[in-house]
Amino acid sequence: xxxxxxxxxxxxxxxxxxxxxxxxxPWYRTGTFRRIxxxxxxxxxxxxxxxxxxxxxxxxxxxxxxxxxLLLFGILFGWVxxxxxxxxxxxxxxxxxxxxxxxxxxxxxxxxxxxxxxxAIVVPICNENVPRVFAGVRATYESLSRTGDLGHFDxxxxxxxSNPDARVAEIDAWLTTCxxxxxxxxxxxxxxxxRIKKKSGNIADFCRRWGKNYRYMVVLDADSVMTGECLTTxxxxxEANPRAGIIQTAPLTVNHETLYARLQQxxxxxxxxxxxxxxxxxxLGESYYWGHNAIIRVAPFIRHCALGRLPRRGTLSxxxxxxxxxxxxxxxxxxxxxxxxxxxxxxxxxAPANLVEELKRDRRWCQxxxxxxxxxxxxxxxxxxxxxxxxxxxxxxxxxxxxxxLIASTALVAxxxxxxxxxxxxxxxxxxxxxxxxxWWALSLTSTTVTLLFLPKVLSVxxxxxxxxxxxxxxxxLALSMLVEFLFSALLAPVRMLxxxxxxxxxxxxxxxxxxxxARDGSETTWAEAMRRHSAGTLLGAVWAGxxxxxxxxxxxxLLPVLGPLALSIPLSVYSSRASVGRRLREAGFLLTPExxxxxxxxxxxxxxxxxxxxxPGFLDAVVDPTVNALTCASxxxxxxxxxxxxxxxRRLQRAALRGGPDALTPQERMRxxxxxxxxxxxHFQVWTAADAHPGWVVRRAA
Numbered sequence: 001x002x003x004x005x006x007x008x009x010x011x012x013x014x015x016x017x018x019x020x021x022x023x024x025x026p027w028y029r030t031g032t033f034r035r036i037x038x039x040x041x042x043x044x045x046x047x048x049x050x051x052x053x054x055x056x057x058x059x060x061x062x063x064x065x066x067x068x069x070l071l072l073f074g075i076l077f078g079w080v081x082x083x084x085x086x087x088x089x090x091x092x093x094x095x096x097x098x099x100x101x102x103x104x105x106x107x108x109x110x111x112x113x114x115x116x117x118x119x120a121i122v123v124p125i126c127n128e129n130v131p132r133v134f135a136g137v138r139a140t141y142e143s144l145s146r147t148g149d150l151g152h153f154d155x156x157x158x159x160x161x162s163n164p165d166a167r168v169a170e171i172d173a174w175l176t177t178c179x180x181x182x183x184x185x186x187x188x189x190x191x192x193x194x195r196i197k198k199k200s201g202n203i204a205d206f207c208r209r210w211g212k213n214y215r216y217m218v219v220l221d222a223d224s225v226m227t228g229e230c231l232t233t234x235x236x237x238x239e240a241n242p243r244a245g246i247i248q249t250a251p252l253t254v255n256h257e258t259l260y261a262r263l264q265q266x267x268x269x270x271x272x273x274x275x276x277x278x279x280x281x282x283x284l285g286e287s288y289y290w291g292h293n294a295i296i297r298v299a300p301f302i303r304h305c306a307l308g309r310l311p312r313r314g315t316l317s318x319x320x321x322x323x324x325x326x327x328x329x330x331x332x333x334x335x336x337x338x339x340x341x342x343x344x345x346x347x348x349x350x351a352p353a354n355l356v357e358e359l360k361r362d363r364r365w366c367q368x369x370x371x372x373x374x375x376x377x378x379x380x381x382x383x384x385x386x387x388x389x390x391x392x393x394x395x396x397x398x399x400x401x402x403x404x405x406l407i408a409s410t411a412l413v414a415x416x417x418x419x420x421x422x423x424x425x426x427x428x429x430x431x432x433x434x435x436x437x438x439x440w441w442a443l444s445l446t447s448t449t450v451t452l453l454f455l456p457k458v459l460s461v462x463x464x465x466x467x468x469x470x471x472x473x474x475x476x477x478l479a480l481s482m483l484v485e486f487l488f489s490a491l492l493a494p495v496r497m498l499x500x501x502x503x504x505x506x507x508x509x510x511x512x513x514x515x516x517x518x519a520r521d522g523s524e525t526t527w528a529e530a531m532r533r534h535s536a537g538t539l540l541g542a543v544w545a546g547x548x549x550x551x552x553x554x555x556x557x558x559l560l561p562v563l564g565p566l567a568l569s570i571p572l573s574v575y576s577s578r579a580s581v582g583r584r585l586r587e588a589g590f591l592l593t594p595e596x597x598x599x600x601x602x603x604x605x606x607x608x609x610x611x612x613x614x615x616x617p618g619f620l621d622a623v624v625d626p627t628v629n630a631l632t633c634a635s636x637x638x639x640x641x642x643x644x645x646x647x648x649x650x651r652r653l654q655r656a657a658l659r660g661g662p663d664a665l666t667p668q669e670r671m672r673x674x675x676x677x678x679x680x681x682x683x684h685f686q687v688w689t690a691a692d693a694h695p696g697w698v699v700r701r702a703a
Contacts, residue, residue: 022243022285022337027101031284034089035384038282041085046078049445053077056442057412065412072405079398080452082391083275087456090278094463101284103247103339106240107233119153119216119235119295124202126160126195128222130169130616133157134177135609136225139602141181144228152235155183156210158202159191164670167191169616171635172628191635193675199291200307200323207302214298221292223350224251225602230346234295237341245301245336246328248287248294249347250276254595254603257579258353258524262591263485265351269593270472270482274460276342285337286384291324293347297336301327304334310374322368325392326375329385348595348603354525354577355492356533359499366396366503396507399500406562410548410555417551457482471594481590491565491572498537498566525577527570534569541566619670620662622680624697629684633677650679658686661694 022028053073057066092098099105121140125133137155144150157174161167174189181187192205203219211217216238218231230249237247253261253268279287289296305327309318320326328338352358369392375381376389461482465475472478545563548556556563565572575581585591595603617625622632642650653672657665665673673680687697 022335025243025285025337027284030101031282031286031384034282034284038082038085038089042078042081045081045085046074049077049081049448050074052441052445056445063412065408065415069405069408069412072401072408076398076401076405077449079394080449084452084456086278086282087274087459088278089281090274090276091456091459091463093277093281094274099343102280102341102343103237103241103244103285104233104341104344107236109236111236113149113152113232113235114239115152116215117152117235117239118214119218119231120156120206120210120214120298121153121218121220121231122156122158122203122206123220123222123224124158124160124199125170125222126199126202127163127166128161130166130173131610131613132606133170133222134173135606135613136220136223137187138177138181138609139605140220140224140226140228140231141177141183141187142605143226143602144231145181147228147232149228149232149235150186153186153231154214155187156206157187157189158206159189160195160198160202161191162195162667162671164622164667164674165616165618167671167674168618168622168628168632171631172617173613175631189635197307197319198321200320200327204306207298211298211302216295217298217301218295219292221349224293225254225348225606226293227346227600227602230344233344233346234341238295238297241337241339243335243337244285244339245297245331245334246289246294246338248289248338248340249344250340250342251293251347251349252593252595253351254348254593255350255607256353257582258577259579259582259585260355260358260576261351261353262582262585263488263576264358265593266481266591267485267489268351269595270464270478270485271457271460273342274456274463276340280340280342283340283384285339286332286382287328287338287340288388289324289328289331289338293349300331300334300336304336305330310371320368320371322365322372322392325369325372325385325388329375329378329381329388332382332385333380346600346602353523355495355573356525356529356577357523359496359533362396362496362500363503363506366500367507369393369396370504370507396500396504399497400504402497403501406559410544410551410559413548413551413555454486457486471592471597473589473592473597477589477592481592484585484590488576490561491568492576494541494562494565495534495537495569495572497562498540523577524579525574527574530570530573534573537566537569541569619674622674623657623662623683624687626684629680632674633681636675636677636680650676654679654682654686657683658690658697659692659694661696663696664694 050070050073054070057069123133123137134157137157141150141155144153157170159167159170161170170189170191174187178184178187190206192202195201197204206217216235218226218234220226226249234247234249238244241247250272252272253265256262256265307320307323307326310320311318332338352361369389372389373393376386461469461479464472464478469475469478473481541563545556545559545567548559548563582591586596617628621628623629653669657669657673673683687693
C-alpha cells in the first residue's frame with residue numbers, strides 16, 4: 001500500500017446485522033404486483049402474436065418444422081415484448097413524474113455526513129490505459145474536494161496488472177496525482193502479485209485487508225468518472241436507507257469520437273433514462289448491480305457476498321466470472337435491498353470504440369452469464385434475481401434462437417419448394433389439407449414486431465422534446481439522429497447475432513476467452529482485422545442469399561434485412577470505427593448529447609489531464625532512471641527471509657539481466673525484478689557502473 005502510513009482505522013460498523021424483513025417495506029407488495037402485471041402483459045401479447053404466426057404458416061402449423069418455428073417465434077417475441085413493456089413503464093414513470101418509490105428522493109439534501117460514514121472509493125484495474133485511469137481518479141477526487149466532504153472518503157487504486165510497463169507507469173502516475181491534489185494519506189495504490197479470481201478477487205482482497213475501516217465503498221471502473229455531488233448523495237442515500245445493501249447508478253456513456261462509439265453514446269443518453277426508469281418500475285429494491293459506479297455497504301458485503309468456486313458440472317467453468325449479478329443476488333438473499341438510482345446524475349463511463357472491441361467484451365460477458373445460469377436454482381435466492389440470471393442468458397441466447405428461427409424458416413421454404421405440398425398427411429384422411437398463405441397477415445406481424453422495437457426510441461425522443469431538445473442539437477436533428485441510430489442498430493443486429501451465437505456455443509463448450517480490458521481510446525478497425533473477424537459472416541450471408549433466391553426470389557426479400565448486413569459486415573465494421581466520420585456528424589449537429597453541448601467540469605478535467613499527461617515511464621526507466629528506480633523500489637515489499645534456492649535464482653536473474661540486456665528478459669522476469677527491491681536496486685547500480693553492462697542499458701542510460 002502506497003501513501004503516508006496506512007488508511008486510518010474507524011470504529012467497526014455494526015450495520016452487518018440482518019435488517020428487518022423487506023416484506024414489511026411499502027414497496028414490496030407493489031413490486032410483486034407490478035411483476036405479475038408485467039408477466040401477464042408479456043404472455044397475452046406473445047400468445048396473440050404466436051396465434052397470428054400460426055395462421056400465417058402454410059397448413060396452419062400442423063407440420064413438425066412449423067411447430068418448431070412457432071416455438072422459436074414465441075420465445076423471441078416474448079423477449080421483444082419484455083423490452084417493450086419495460087420501456088412503456090419507464091415512459092409512464094417519466095411522463096407523470098411518479099417518484100413514490102424512487103430511492104433518490106430519500107436523500108437528506110446537503111445535510112452533513114456523519115463521521116462514521118467513512119467511504120472507500122476503489123478502482124480495480126488490470127493493464128489499463130494508465131493516464132486515462134488516473135485522469136479520471138484525479139477529476140473525481142477534485143470534484144469531491146469541492147463539495148467540502150472529502151474528509152469522509154479515501155481512494156484506492158487496486159492494480160492486478162501483469163504488464164511491467166503498466167506497473168511502472170501506475171506507480172509514477174500515483175505519485176504525480178498525489179502531488180497534484182495533495183492526496184498523500186488519502187489516495188492509495190496497491191499492486192497484487194497473484195491475480196486470484198480476477199476483479200472479484202481484487203475487491204475481496206481490499207475488503208479483507210481494509211474493509212473493516214469503512215462503512216461503504218464505491219466501486220469504479222478504469223474508465224469511470226463520478227461527480228462529488230453524486231458520491232456524497234450516494235452516501236446520504238445509504239445513511240437514509242439502513243436496509244439498502246447496494247445502490248447502483250445508471251452511468252452515461254461519454255467521451256467518444258468514433259461513429260460506432262458515438263452511436264452507443266447517443267443511445268445511452270437518449271434511451272437509457274427510459275429503460276432505466278422501466279427497470280426501476282419492475283424491480284424496485286430487488287435490482288441489478290453492474291459491478292461499477294455503485295455504492296455498497298461493506299460489512300454485509302464481506303459477510304454474505306464471498307464467491308466460491310462452483311462444483312464441476314459439464315463443460316462450464318467453475319469460476320464465477322460475472323460476479324456483479326451474483327453479489328446482488330447474495331445481498332438480497334441476506335435480507336438487504338438492491339436499488340437502481342436511475343435518476344441520479346453525475347455518473348459516467350466509457351464504452352468500446354468499435355464493433356470488434358465490443359464483441360470481445362460480449363464474449364466474456366456471455367460466458368459469465370452462462371455460468372451464472374447454474375445458480376438459477378440455488379438455495380433461498382429471490383425470484384427476481386433468478387429471473388435476472390435467466391434474462392442475462394437470454395441477452396445472448398436470443399441470438400442463437402433467432403438464427404435457428406431463420407434456419408427453420410428457410411428449411412420450411414425449401415421443403416415446400418423442392419418436395420411440394422402433401423395434401424394427405426395422415427392415414428385414412430378423407431379430405432385434402434390445403435396450404436393457406438396470408439401475406440398481409442405476415443406483413444402485419446412484421447410491422448408489429450418492428451413497432452415494438454422502434455416505439456420506445458420514439459417515446460424517448462418525445463420525452464426530450466418536452467424540454468426543447470436544444471442540448472441534443474435541436475428537435476429536428478434529434479429526430480434524425482434517432483433514425484440514424486435505428487438504421488445502424490438494424491444493420492449491426494445480424495452481425496451481432498452471428499457472433500453471439502458463436503459465443504454461446506463456445507461458452508457451453510468452455511472455450512474460455514481472455515479477460516482483457518477493451519480499447520476505449522478511439523482505436524479504429526483495420527481492413528485486415530475486419531476481414532479476419534467478419535469473412536465467415538460475409539460468406540454465409542452471400543451463400544444464404546443465393547440459396548434463398550434459388551428457392552424463391554420473393555423469400556429473399558424477407559431475408560434481405562438480415563443477409564444484406566451480413567454480406568456487408570466488413571465495410572460496416574471498418575467505417576463505423578472511423579473517428580473522422582463521427583467527428584463530421586458531430587460538427588453537423590447529429591448524435592449530440594448534453595455532455596458534449598455543455599460538458600460537466602469533471603469530464604473537461606479528465607480530457608485535459610489525459611491530453612497533458614507526459615509519456616508514462618516503463619520498465620527500462622525503472623532500471624535506469626534514478627528517480628523512477630527509487631520510487632519503484634520503495635513501492636515493492638522487501639522479503640527479509642529468503643531460501644537459498646530463491647537467493648540463487650535472484651543472482652541468476654540479476655546476471656542475465658545485466659549481461660543479456662532488457663530484450664533477454666521475459667515479461668514474467670521483468671515483473672519479478674520490479675517486485676524485488678534488492679534485485680532492482682542492484683541492477684540499477686550495475687547498469688551505471690559495470691563495464692560489462694549490456695549495450696541496451698547503456699543506450700537507455702544515455703537517453
